[in-house]
Amino acid sequence: MRAAGGFTGRANSTLTCGDPGLPVPAALRAVQGFAREHGIKPTAHVTTGSVHEQAIEAAGWRVDHDHPGGAASQVMTGPLEKFADGVAESRDLPGWWELAAGSEVSAVQRHVLGSGDDVCFASLTENDVVVAAVRGAVVEDVLHVARLAVRPAHRRRGLARRLMGELAGWGLAHGATTCVLQVAEHNEAAIRLYEDLGCTEHHRYRYWIPAGS
Known part of the structure; x- marks a missing residue:
């Protein structure tokens, strides 16, 4: 989980790699709590096509198409x-x-x-x-x-x-x-x-x- 006053998407998002140690919906609630604590938008940084992406979508999250630099990066x-x-x-x-x-x-x-x-x-x-x-x-x-x-x-x-x-x-x-x-x-x-x-x-x-x- 990363927070830096809103400067850059990567520095203000949660990197979703490996096992979060708890069910994905609960992990995402922790992401939201962290974001509230630091005054940033709750955001997950997710590898396209990964099992994490599938689970995050199933939990009711959506791609941030309004992200200033574009929602998707290579x-x-x-x-x-x-x-x-x-x-x-x-x-x-x-x-x-x-x-x-x-x-x-x-x-x-x-x-x-x-x-x-x-x-x-x-x-x-x-x-x-x-x-x-x-x-x-x-x-x-x-x-x-x-x-x-x-x-x-x-x-x-x-x-x-x-x-x-x-x-x-x-x-x-x-x-x-x-x-x-x-x-x-x-x-x-x-x-x-x-x-x-x-x-x-x-x-x-x-x-x-x-x-x-």
């Missing part, structure tokens, strides 16, 4: 050596937060995006303005990629590909061999980019909420 993985090109410099710039997180840095954003021993705030700048940003974090031998963003006026110039290559190089330098990233399944342009970099689909997940929400 998790992709790939080897870093296929697209590493250069080594990103981690720069904790105000412009990074404005582009990647949508606002100036807050304590909640800092906690969600900055936690960990090996975290990289990679960016590309033009005229001292951050025009592309991405966040990476190495856990064991896996580089977790998130918050890739390019300003609209600077798109279609290969900046996302370049930044991903530099982040992959940073990941290799910090002991990672594989990347994992999550992308909304309707974001076809991003999926094509990641496929071109050698990433493939691992699984998909959806957010579920109580039917009466």
Whole structure:
């Protein structure tokens, strides 16, 4: 069960993996109680097509089609050596937060995006303005990629590909061999980019909420 002041769906949902140790309806009531306690919407993070999803649907929950980033996401993985090109410099710039997180840095954003021993705030700048940003974090031998963003006026110039290559190089330098990233399944342009970099689909997940929400 995760709560972070409402910033990102993953950080404010309950991950449904393994045996909850009690019947699913009771587990979902615990999810609702946790959400009330922390002032967030009760949400289950569920692997698409899993037995957990079937049980959660049978308990009367529904897919959260109104989720801001889309109800369903695709998790992709790939080897870093296929697209590493250069080594990103981690720069904790105000412009990074404005582009990647949508606002100036807050304590909640800092906690969600900055936690960990090996975290990289990679960016590309033009005229001292951050025009592309991405966040990476190495856990064991896996580089977790998130918050890739390019300003609209600077798109279609290969900046996302370049930044991903530099982040992959940073990941290799910090002991990672594989990347994992999550992308909304309707974001076809991003999926094509990641496929071109050698990433493939691992699984998909959806957010579920109580039917009466």
